[in-house]
Amino acid sequence: MKIRTRFAPSPTGYMHLGNLRTALYTYLWARKNGGTFILRIEDTDQEREVAGAVDAIYQSLKIAGLSHDEGPDVGGEYGPYVQSERKDMYLPYAKQLIEKGKAYYCFCSRERLDRCRAEAEAKGETFKYDKHCLGLSKEEIQKKLDAGEPYVIRQNVPTEGKAGFDDVIYGHVEVDCSTLDDNVLIKADGLPTYNFANVIDDHTMGITHVMRGNEYLSSAPKYNLMYEAFGWEPPVYIHLTPVMTRDVQKDENGQPVTGEDGQPVEIVRKLSKRKGDPTFEDLLSRGYLVEAVINYMVLLGWSPKGEEEFFTLDELEKLFDLEGLSKSPSIFDMQKLNWFNAEYIRRLTPEKYREYAGPWLEKVLPEGFDLGRLCELLQGRTEFFGQLPEMVAFLAKMPDFPNDFYVNKKQKSTVESARDALNSVLPVLEGIGDWSEENLHDTVLDFIAGRGMKNGQMLWPLRIAVSGQMNTPGGAFEIMYLLGKDETLSRLKTSMERLG
Numbered sequence: 001m002k003i004r005t006r007f008a009p010s011p012t013g014y015m016h017l018g019n020l021r022t023a024l025y026t027y028l029w030a031r032k033n034g035g036t037f038i039l040r041i042e043d044t045d046q047e048r049e050v051a052g053a054v055d056a057i058y059q060s061l062k063i064a065g066l067s068h069d070e071g072p073d074v075g076g077e078y079g080p081y082v083q084s085e086r087k088d089m090y091l092p093y094a095k096q097l098i099e100k101g102k103a104y105y106c107f108c109s110r111e112r113l114d115r116c117r118a119e120a121e122a123k124g125e126t127f128k129y130d131k132h133c134l135g136l137s138k139e140e141i142q143k144k145l146d147a148g149e150p151y152v153i154r155q156n157v158p159t160e161g162k163a164g165f166d167d168v169i170y171g172h173v174e175v176d177c178s179t180l181d182d183n184v185l186i187k188a189d190g191l192p193t194y195n196f197a198n199v200i201d202d203h204t205m206g207i208t209h210v211m212r213g214n215e216y217l218s219s220a221p222k223y224n225l226m227y228e229a230f231g232w233e234p235p236v237y238i239h240l241t242p243v244m245t246r247d248v249q250k251d252e253n254g255q256p257v258t259g260e261d262g263q264p265v266e267i268v269r270k271l272s273k274r275k276g277d278p279t280f281e282d283l284l285s286r287g288y289l290v291e292a293v294i295n296y297m298v299l300l301g302w303s304p305k306g307e308e309e310f311f312t313l314d315e316l317e318k319l320f321d322l323e324g325l326s327k328s329p330s331i332f333d334m335q336k337l338n339w340f341n342a343e344y345i346r347r348l349t350p351e352k353y354r355e356y357a358g359p360w361l362e363k364v365l366p367e368g369f370d371l372g373r374l375c376e377l378l379q380g381r382t383e384f385f386g387q388l389p390e391m392v393a394f395l396a397k398m399p400d401f402p403n404d405f406y407v408n409k410k411q412k413s414t415v416e417s418a419r420d421a422l423n424s425v426l427p428v429l430e431g432i433g434d435w436s437e438e439n440l441h442d443t444v445l446d447f448i449a450g451r452g453m454k455n456g457q458m459l460w461p462l463r464i465a466v467s468g469q470m471n472t473p474g475g476a477f478e479i480m481y482l483l484g485k486d487e488t489l490s491r492l493k494t495s496m497e498r499l500g
């Protein structure tokens, strides 16, 4: 049997990281088995549709390298691949279910449904449709249809017994039918609901493996009832555990809630753009490497057999398996992602690093700046490219800084020793003609040795005086070189004036 998997996003906005991970696993499972990876756009909920979201899906999949074999833009034998374009396909199937007694027309008005819902809520019960229209006779139904009364088609879920299905991660899942609602299959606008379309589409598109978020776990027994009614083989179900993140609990005003110990209360919640978590697009625009994000995301919910953590997409296409999928929710951790990304950045060739970093650096640094040298200094300490403008801002403009920065026990530097050191080294620097890093290094170190000082006593204040920062990419020589002679001396003099 040829494996066919599908990624079935709804065009409601961005590529959430959870969605990206679903797409990734779905893609990998198809590739691993020499199967077919299908993109299906689920746009039957037109109220939730966001303009441009479909393009964003294509774009994200393309950037991620998850190329689909069939889909709206590439075609295929099972099209159309956009649900709204398939809209005429669903009603005949719904009618088949009606004939089998597994679905029925419902003409209930919104007012009636609202009333029933309010009554249920008043009793503290969850609303379930009361099968009111199941009692209509054939003639009554026909009369209403002929009169053009609006209707929906509902699934007729048995009131007794159990419904269940098998899931690769959750095992056999079974629920009492009495807990299930008669969901709408075809809406008043003639479009199918997700609950119906997913069954019809997965079957008619020959999908063998359905991977999706576990929010569909509770509905899947109902889907299986439909597969049974049609006499169709259900696909293999793989409901993925969610991607969570750690956060602090907030009250209605968005203020952190503190516990008895006065500390913020930590919670684990689902990833959410609204709560400030990044989407795939956000990460890319902050200068994360696609390969690193993919690598990190694949491991959020899947473990490879060995110890290795770094994988290319090609390698994953061979390695990925269903056994490694996690049975418990995974935690998205920005720091871990940063670590991964930094590791990927370190492994870039200097040329590639420069290519990525260049545009970020050019935003803040003047023309003519030695970006090549700066990049060498930055590569080992970059977590994501978007942090570079801030990291190098001090090179473009001297920041304000307190004189306390000169104090450093380990380097035996105090405000007084810094003042002396800078006073003594200024004429030496002024006298330097060849402003190369090497010459700066040799000249200043000779001078230090001649005065019998500790290196740190000179180099610590010097670096602070020209950078205004405790931490810098590179030391005093590198920074003085990058700034150039005029800028270095001008900064040094200003800082010395501030030291008094």
Ligand code: GLU
Pocket (backbone or CB within 6 Å): 007, 008, 009, 010, 042, 198, 211, 212, 213, 216
């Ligand atoms: N359209 C659904 C979503 O975006 C997909 C669910 C599925 O894969 O069946 O959540």
